[in-house]
Amino acid sequence: MGIRSFYLVRRLLQPLLAVAGVVFLTLPPSQASAVRHDLGDLQQQVETFLERHYQQQDVERLEIKVGSLDPRLVLPACPQPLVMSLNDSSNSGGNLTVQTRCEASQSWSIYVPAQVSLFRPLAVASRNLVRGDVVSASDISIEVVNISQLRQGYLARRENIIGQELQRPMNKGEAFRGSILDAPLVIKRGDAVHIEIQAGTIAVNSTGIAMANGRIGQRIRVRNSQSERIVSAEVVEAGKVRTSI
Template identity: 40%
Template sequence: MHRVRTFCAKSCQLGLLLLGSLAIYACDVAASANAQDLEYLRQSVRTHLLTHYENQYETVEIEVNRLDPRLRLEDCKDQLAFSIRDLSNNGGAVSVKTECRSHSPWTVYIGAQIKVFEEVVVARRALSRGDIIQPSDLTHKKMNSSELRNGYFLDVQAALGKEVRRNLDAGEIMRDGVLNIPLAINRGDIITLASSNGAITVNTRAEALSNGRVGEQIRVRNLTSERIIVANIVKSGVVEVKY
């Protein structure tokens, strides 16, 4: 009898263990059925990013980071909302705030790498310091502009007529930082000095005492009165002073 009781006890314990395992398995299956599909979530983020950037750029490449497979979120296929954090608005490393707005809300931040390609203005040939940019000096090259600093040009007109500040290699990107507005007046030039009091403007001849560009101020000598004054350069060979 003792052996029979021991066998029954062991059988009961084994049965309870099996029932417990089955219950845990059933719970896991139920939880999986109600869990958010992480790959679906990742692809939804990619679709949102693609729509956003293709409205601004002709060519876009997007890689969304994979989510930790241990992440457990309640299924929320039809009520997802996205908010892109891109400070420069030209791609690179971005973050997408992804929200579930159902009765059981959640929020995750999903990273992505965005490449946006634009036709950027570059030097067609090697240029030397002091060269004035002509149309034949420029061309376009498709580049990943998310990797470029600000100040590059998309339109050749923005660079035409400007002076090169340093030597440039063929294919080098044209930027604000490597170009100057050319000198409008050189030291020693005999220029026009326009003196205005609002209603009346009087033009006289003057001598430039320094170099300058449009918008800058330089010292000039009035050749009639021999007075030295500070005047604003308004265009090539012309300065203005208002009283």
């Protein structure tokens, strides 16, 4: 290929390469082999960088696959250690890119694709569960799960799950998440309830009828059976609410 043809091809390809987000340095074949950075070494350095980063996340197993680089990519050999950065604020892995930079006089930058899978013991459903089920210890098993494929908010500890009520169905093997759990109903609308009325340091007991469903910690409306007044009271346990005057 003549010099004129070489630069014509270069001008035609540059817009396409820019779209890919990669800097390609095209040099005459006689020079490329002398200055080209080893792409295999670059990929290995990216893998080592990712291993060191994610091994700090207390995972049981780590799998990393660095994407292939176009063999036509020509980068000047970098005489100093490459600088790498990663945009993964949740540290959950998945499909990502590592910005790799050479900050020598012939500087360059490239985004290297990679796939990271992080495996960690998590609490999962031991059987199919339906909405409204109150989770018991037998409903939970601990399995090593690829957390990179999960949404955030998953739960690892049994004690944070047992006694909670499901807000939607779960399949066997599915990880528990905080967003699908809630405290169970301990009072239902129309239930007779015990009312503890706090007046300063004095506590007065009464009875009433719940006018709404309630979970521990929630406030519900209750009709006092003696005064017929409707009050707002906090649910403290099954069949008991507390209010103050």
